[in-house]
Amino acid sequence: MNRSPTAERAVRADGLVCTFGATTVIADLTLDVIAGELFAILGPSGCGKTTALRLLAGFERPSAGRLTLLRDLVAAPSVHVPPERRGIGMVFQDYALFPHMSVGENVAYGVPVPGDRRGRVAEVLTLTGLSGFADRRVHELSGGEQQRVALARALAPRPRLLLLDEPFSNLDPTLRARVRGELREIVKRAGTTAILVTHDQEEALSIADRVAFMWRGRIEQVGTPDEIYRLPATIHAAEFIGDANLFRARADGGCVATPFGEYPAPAGADRVAIVVRPEDVELRPDGVPGRLVAREYYGHDQVLHVRLVGGALVRVRAGPRLHAQGTEVALALRAAPVVLVDDGDAEGAGAG
Amino acid sequence: MTTLPLPLRVPSPRRGGPAPLVAALAALVAVACLAPPVYLLVRAADDPAAAAEVLLARSTLELTLRTLVFAGAVTFAAAAIALPLAWLVERTDLPGRRAIGILASLPLAVPSYVGALAFLAALGPRGLLQQALSPLGVERLPAITGFWGATLVLTLFTYPYLLMTLRPALAAADPRLEELSRSFGFGRWTTFRRLVLPQLRPALLSGALLIALYTLSDFGGPTLMRFDSFTRVLFLRYESTFDRSGAAALAGALAALALVIVALEVWTRGRRRYDVVRGHARPPAPVPLGRWRWPALAFVGGVLALALVLPVGVLGYWLARAAASGIALPGVWVAALDSVAASALAALVTTLAAVPVAVLSVRFRDRLFSRAVEVLAYTGYALPGLVVALALVFAAINVGWLYQTLALLVLAYALLFLPQAVGTARVSLLQVRPSMEEAARGLGRRPREVFTSVTVPLSARGLLAGAALVFLTTMKELPATLILAPPGFRTLATRVWSATSDARFAEASLPALTLITISALALAVMHYAGARR
Incomplete structure (x- = not known):
């Protein structure tokens, strides 16, 4: 929006539409996300924001529109690059950690070159404050630790884009504020572009560089947290945020x-x-x-x-x-x- | 402040179709399942006049009614044993209830014909009791064969099916509801009748369905107890006449009867919801039995004595006698090997066939194709072993290279026991959340790698439990084995059967005991693999 035109675009979604049977869940998803920014999609439950994230990840196929990640066209009417070839890292709402693997095995799962594995796992574990956790079983960890494992696992293959689906909703309210700050710091230090989906305005406003407000399958406004809050563009944005x-x-x-x-x-x-x-x-x-x-x-x-x-x-x-x-x-x-x-x-x- | 819109309904967890390979395998399984009933129809239509004559005969109607009454009696009696047993084990302070829970499920390892054999050997015409009493001049005992004998035997060796469905349901029923009811002033009995029993209804119905279908399709038990149930009459007709159309028509009628029972269960279950709201904090306090513990223990002891001690004891006695008098007991190890090989092969094939069906039903349940495949996969549930075996025999006679092969026998087992394997595979796949598979794909793994590195390891225990169940059921299976076994292939089951049919109890005892032991081991594997981590 108000960024310099030379900044590289990490994501460009142009008129993506997603329908399930007769239901249109995404009516028009148009977004530009700049490389290195932490971007939030904010909206009430059922507005289509999780589907939007799944479209970006490649778990859903749009019925119209084009999606470009960095310079690669990954989705268009005749193009569908599967999730495993998009170079994305995903953190699920339920973390989706593999219960039959240790923390280290979970994190190593997506790292491709066996030679680099050990070092990369150690590096990411340190980045996420989990050094020493490599041999722990997943179910021995607290909710906050599990969330960091999910984040470490997603970051380990050096994704071009990190996608986070309601990453704080499974955490204790008292823990959330602290974990939010930690997450922002980790993502910034990793230098990854990240898109976060949430229905919690406090979450979106407090950690995102820019926020997109979504309502009934459409992006109604994109702006910095300050712009979104002070100058709502639509009645829904005004009513939902703040x-x-x-x-x-x-x-x-x-x-x-x-x-x-x-x-x-x-x-x-x-x-x-x-x-x-x-x-x-x-x-x-x-x-x-x-x-x-x-x-x-x-x-x-x-x-x-x-x-x-x-x-x-x-x-x-x-x-x-x-x-x-x-x-x-x-x-x-x-x-x-x-x-x-x-x-x-x-x-x-x-x-x- | 905020007016939320009605949330858009977001359907099924995954769009996009199943992988072509999975869909193709599932379609193959479904077609195979459809083959026996279709073949019977075609065969019966060969000579419609003869088929109609068989179906409309007065004796067929009587046979149908008699068999239905038999299945009903066994189901009712099994419920009368299993319901109190489940409650005693799950909800009371009965001494030794953990051990009792394990022992009470063991009769599942005793095939009905082995149970019948033990009863005949103990209480039959030349049985132990008569021999013991003959010095006193007792030459004849009241006959234990016929309707009541068959009902007793089938009840004692099928009630564990109900116990298996009732116990988890009782354990899952929320004790807070019962406390609430008691706080309204209702007594324990009223609370049980009005609150607990309705919650147990689905478990009761599905267990009763299993028992009714088992009774309907059981061949060995009723035949040994000389009760003319549908399967016995059908088998005799197949053996003694060349009227294949008539036999096919009769087999079709038996299959239709089984379908009626399944439909009845679906209809009574209705549309009511019985979801248990999970996550109650604490298990219910056990009901103190007080002085009632003695009658309770007597009841448990009686059931175990008849269903477990009597068969094993009688068989052990005959074995010891045979060993003492030097009767040759040839080749039980060869038979055991044949049994284990066939059962292991059946377990493997059935589990492999069940996986694509379960994947479709769990991950793509919104699709018509998935539902059609699942329904077809469950046809084996309603088809008696005798019916499937006859259909395969009639069909394979025309296919020389398949007739009388092990492959055909394993195919019959797979068709019969696929529902059990699909059921357990579904449950274990449900435990693998779709987000885990998606996380793996997001991390750069292709669908096939995701399946082998995430889905399979996470559902392995459940699949193993299902395979053990199929193994156990195959070990015990009789009619399909009798009809389809290749020449020279003699399993423990067929060996027990041939020795028993002419009352050579001593000769039957060793294979029967071996069969029970191997089945019990399979049961143990099933419990171990099915246990929660």
């Missing part, structure tokens, strides 16, 4: 009325949706008056539910200071809201 107040309204002469005043609407738009993050609203004496109706207390902060005089309900992220229910408050925006075209359920055209 917390959002969404006001629907009609534009009138290039402008739209919001509870906080008039803002410019996208050109030619009729129905629009105004996206306001709760943290972009503040309590300010000179703001729009309202009444506090409920609150969710989180300790480090809280979300206040405020009914404005006009009737709109607004959620506001505020500091932990206590406000009694029924308190009269006044709200104002810190920044101009994102205004999106609201065309029913189809993808919204970007603005903002």
Whole structure:
């Protein structure tokens, strides 16, 4: 997107379509992933993101579109390079470690040249912090260790592309944050291009260089975590990623009325949706008056539910200071809201 | 905040077809399975008038009813033994229940005709009891042959099939449900009847189906006990007349009867779900039997005495007597070798044939082709050994090089026992997650290498257990062996049979005991390989 045009493309997916019988799971997968980046595909369950990953790996065949890995065309209507010849490394959600092999045997499984094997296995085990684990049995390991074995096994053959399917979902929530950081570090040190699929926005935003938001078989937006969060391109992206107040309204002469005043609407738009993050609203004496109706207390902060005089309900992220229910408050925006075209359920055209 | 869309239904784990080799092998197996029933139809249609006359005869109707009542009685009696036995072993503090669980499954190693032989040798006309009583002037004992004798023998040597399906089901039933029921104030018995028994229904039905089909198709047991079941009448007709169309029609009728029983089981099982929600934390607390442990032990002891001690004891007695009086016991080792060779060959061929069928059914279950192949592979389940053997004999008479060869015999075994091998191969393949195979492919291995380096090692134990089961069943098999064995090929089973049919008990004892011993070893291999790691 906003990278230099000279950067090498590791993956180029162009209009991939995947159908199972009468069901279209991937309607249009179009993606560019730059060599060396950690890229996340984020979306709700059932949006087709795992299928997207399986298309890249070669476990599924697209019914239309073209897929290029580095400079090699690997999938097109008349081309299908099988997974074993794509040079990919895959980390499965359930890790799929071979239970009849030791850790070392698992990692060595994909390393082709027998002469290089021993050294390469040791190298990857060190990289993943598993040196000394080579002779351990797979089922003796903890969940986090198993995940690192899966990662080491995938990295050992020096893949051109690493694919990770929900790699953290089988881990304890308390372990996840730490393992996420470790994973990013390992992948970066290995220098591999990596694509991660997840339904957890925190995961995608916190470790990826860029994020693609997927909805019902289509990529709706690609951008840095910051862009995705601050400037959602579609209503689905705004609603799925982070917390959002969404006001629907009609534009009138290039402008739209919001509870906080008039803002410019996208050109030619009729129905629009105004996206306001709760943290972009503040309590300010000179703001729009309202009444506090409920609150969710989180300790480090809280979300206040405020009914404005006009009737709109607004959620506001505020500091932990206590406000009694029924308190009269006044709200104002810190920044101009994102205004999106609201065309029913189809993808919204970007603005903002 | 977030409105989730309805998740798109993502079907079957893998798209893309099966490898052509796998599909071709599976298709070959399916065609082979279809051959016997089709051949019988063709043969019966040779002379439709004769076939119709046989089928519509009043005696055929009576025979059918008699056989159905027989199968029903055996199934019911076996359930009456297996259900309490399974519960005692799995759920109570019965002393020695682990050992009892193993001993109670051992009668599976005793073929029904060996069991019948032991009963006749002990309680029959010239049996041990009569000999012991003859000084007292007892010349005749009440006959143990006929319907009740046949029912007793078949029950005692088939109930372990039900025990095998019931025990895991009882062990898997969630004890929390029972605790819940008791907390509502229902007693143990009400809880068992209303909650545990319904959960056991699928296991009960599938075990009962096995026993009903076994009884229907068993030839040796009923024949020795002089009960005119379908198989005995069919065999006599085959042996004594040249009316091959009539025999084919009768064989077809027997196959149809078996299919009716299978259909009945499918229909009663219905569409209800019995999935056990797995992962309950702790096994149920054993029910304390208290003073009831004595009647319980007496029941277990009675069953084991009749099903295990009596046959082995009687055979041992006759063997000792034969050794003492110097009766020649020729060539049991040759027969044992023939038996083991044929059974091992059958186990190998059947397991190899089962693998492509199981791969299709586990990995490509959405395909019509897979389902068709699986259904066809299960036809052997419903076809009595006698029927398959007759079909193969009728067919092979026209193919000189195949007639009376070991290959034909092994083919019959494979057709008959393929369902057992497919069943175990399916279970073991299900344990190999598709993601493991995909991980291996992602790591640069071609499908064939993935199969040999991941799929086979991970399912090897299950396949071995299946092979041991086929081996065991082949060791015991009688009618197909009698009809199809090549000249000079005499297995333990045929040797026992020929000695028994004219009451030469001493001569039968050594091969019978050898047969039981080898079968018990196969049973041990099966349990060891089938055990969880």
